[in-house]
Amino acid sequence: MTSAAESTAWWIYRGHGLPPEGDAEIPELPAPPSWRTFDGGPPLPIPPVSDTEFLRRIGVPSPIAAKQASVREILTVNAALYLRRPILVTGNPGTGKSSLAYRIARELALGPVLRWSISSRTISRDGLWEYDAIGRVQAAAAEENAGAGDFVRLGPLGTALLPYERPRVLLIDELDKSDIHLPNDLLAVFEDGEYEIQPLSRIAATQPDVTVFTHDRGGRATVREGHVRCRSFPVVVVTSNGERDFPPAFLRRCLRLEMPQPDLEQLVGMVAAHFREVPQRGQDLIREFLTISEREGGLANDQLLNAMHLATSNAYQQDENWELLRNTLWQRLIVSGMD
CATH class of the missing domain: 3.40.50 (Rossmann fold)
Structure with a gap:
């Protein structure tokens, strides 16, 4: 063998x-x-x-x-x-x-x-x-x-x-x-x-x-x-x-x-390549991204990186508008003919 x-x-x-x-x-x-x-x-x-x-x-x-x-x-x-x-x-x-x-x-x-x-x-x-x-x-x-x-x-x-x-x-x-x-x-x-x-x-x-x-x-x-x-x-x-x-x-x-949609392990590796440290908030964000990507029919990797940068940098302090901003960044790319 x-x-x-x-x-x-x-x-x-x-x-x-x-x-x-x-x-x-x-x-x-x-x-x-x-x-x-x-x-x-x-x-x-x-x-x-x-x-x-x-x-x-x-x-x-x-x-x-x-x-x-x-x-x-x-x-x-x-x-x-x-x-x-x-x-x-x-x-x-x-x-x-x-x-x-x-x-x-x-x-x-x-x-x-x-x-x-x-x-x-x-x-x-x-x-x-x-x-x-x-x-x-x-x-x-x-x-x-x-x-x-x-x-x-x-x-x-x-x-x-x-x-x-x-x-x-x-x-x-x-x-x-x-x-x-x-x-x-x-x-x-x-x-x-x-x-x-x-x-x-x-x-x-x-x-x-x-x-x-x-x-x-x-x-x-x-x-x-x-x-x-x-x-x-x-x-x-x-x-x-x-x-x-x-x-x-x-x-x-x-x-x-x-190329299939990336799984959790692949997304973590991709994020780690661009961010020296992935805090707990970043890991939670990756899981949210996966869930929404599966529901909406596929999001792009750079959409995750954009949200990760805002969520983990000092450029934006998360507040009650975070979900609205996140949804703006994660607008789906594949639109069905029913929409």
Whole structure:
């Protein structure tokens, strides 16, 4: 019979979201399948990470505060790491879908998360690159000494596909808000792990190497002959609030994960990550939140954090109006057609 330790020995991601203690503790990633192997290069180092974004998104890293992920989450993420496939994360608003990307990045030391927020007007090229043609014309008219790369900026998807030594984490947030064609437009990029920047391809004969801006703050990278090809396919986390279905071809290429409403233990861990101490009033508030969330059809985690901040800080002294204020903060997000 296989022991518990043996059954989890293949896990790279364990769901605690704690950063490695040192270089020796950084998890080694498995080799990809032959059909998900790419040869972009030369290899680039992972950019340095600032703790500010992680603290804002998932709180202070500590064993007590770490959210205990479900076995399904851990299995799905590890399968995606081994297979180099995107993860489609669905669930109600505020259940921690986007937080998954930050836990993966911090736990596996994969650098800053590249976030691509989707709207109804987003097209695939928005995530790959943008070219400031007007700026280049103005620079030429003013006889400014600027190269073509000064007017090209890679988007979050385009940056994630640069040939990094280790995969970057890309969060494609709320894809269900997109135009109906965007999921299918992403398929070729997900399969091929590469893309072309046409303005640079046109000048490749005279300027084969062009340094462009990336999506990272202050980031620059050199693009050769107008093409970008990844070396290690990024960890792609796609979130959806379930507002619409996706094409079968897109779903076939993703591993799917449904985020349930968090339970008491998970909420306590989330609150502890943002508040150094959770007083008795805070614990009572979490229980009230759970009760109302179940009754009203699902509240968002940040609604609890908002109430917790007011209830446990000196900004607001609780009085007879507390329940009215709490109900204002905890207005339900899912409204039935009967209302």
